[in-house]
Amino acid sequence: MLMVQAKNLKKYYGKDENLVKALDGIDFEVQKGEFVSIVGTSGSGKSTLLHMIGGLDMASEGSVNISGNDIFKLNDDELTIFRRREIGFVFQQFNLIPILNVYENIVLPIELDGNKIDNEYVDTVINTLGLKDKINNLPNNLSGGQQQRVAIARALATKPSIILADEPTGNLDSKTSQDVVGLLKTMSERFDQTIVIITHNEEIAQMSDRIIRIEDGKIVSGAVSK
Numbered sequence: 001m002l003m004v005q006a007k008n009l010k011k012y013y014g015k016d017e018n019l020v021k022a023l024d025g026i027d028f029e030v031q032k033g034e035f036v037s038i039v040g041t042s043g044s045g046k047s048t049l050l051h052m053i054g055g056l057d058m059a060s061e062g063s064v065n066i067s068g069n070d071i072f073k074l075n076d077d078e079l080t081i082f083r084r085r086e087i088g089f090v091f092q093q094f095n096l097i098p099i100l101n102v103y104e105n106i107v108l109p110i111e112l113d114g115n116k117i118d119n120e121y122v123d124t125v126i127n128t129l130g131l132k133d134k135i136n137n138l139p140n141n142l143s144g145g146q147q148q149r150v151a152i153a154r155a156l157a158t159k160p161s162i163i164l165a166d167e168p169t170g171n172l173d174s175k176t177s178q179d180v181v182g183l184l185k186t187m188s189e190r191f192d193q194t195i196v197i198i199t200h201n202e203e204i205a206q207m208s209d210r211i212i213r214i215e216d217g218k219i220v221s222g223a224v225s226k
């Protein structure tokens with residue numbers, strides 16, 4: 001089942017002599033349950049691409065369809081709700097709420113959406129990520145790897161169509177990075193969760209099901225699954 005489809009996606013910044021073609025005609029697809037990495041050198045357009053797929057910024061041209069929704073056709077309010085329900089974000093800086101404990105951080109997006117917590121599912125996520133004995137801790141009392149695992153649990157909590165992770169291992173040492181990405185892979189397999197990560201790190205990328213390579217705003221390989 002097709003989960004993400006980008007068509008002729010372009011993002012231009014500035015104009016005339018200052019024109020930057022951050023994305024210059026991108027086409028790709030991600031199937032449900034795939035764990036895909038997007039790899040490219042600094043400035044190649046990775047973050048811009050992730051922001052487009054996540055509905056955080058508008059494209060100059062082209063379309064992004066997520067789980068049957070043409071996201072650039074949604075108005076601001078619809079897009080806000082769509083993001084909250086259908087997209088789980090994971091960032092390099094974890095972005096946990098310091099005054100909430102681990103459990104409260106994880107279930108916050110469910111509560112913000114006014115939904116009932118599926119305790120069995122949330123417990124399974126917490127256990128699989130090895131966070132069971134940490135649920136009452138505040139984020140500041142956790143290691144970086146543990147904090148990122150909480151951010152992953154929070155992203156999974158609403159059962160989104162897709163998880164988008166922007167350099168999720170950027171603040172972690174290499175052993176912890178491999179552990180965290182290994183857990184993302186497990187989550188993808190166990191819950192048939194679609195996951196797209198951006199990474200500079202070739203070793204991390206090799207752990208994914210497919211690598212999309214981007215250069216100068218264009219995809220050079222891996223645009224569709226084999």
Ligand SMILES: Nc1ncnc2c1ncn2[C@@H]1O[C@H](COP(=O)(O)OP(=O)(O)OP(=O)(O)O)[C@@H](O)[C@H]1O
Pocket residue numbers: 013014020021022040041042043044045046047048049
């Ligand atoms: N808001 C902006 N205004 C102008 N140019 C921008 C803006 N955001 C990004 N760019 C330019 O677009 C290009 C792609 O940037 P982007 O951040 O997507 O690359 P990246 O591959 O994620 O880089 P990095 O790995 O360093 O984060 C770069 O040339 C960048 O300078």
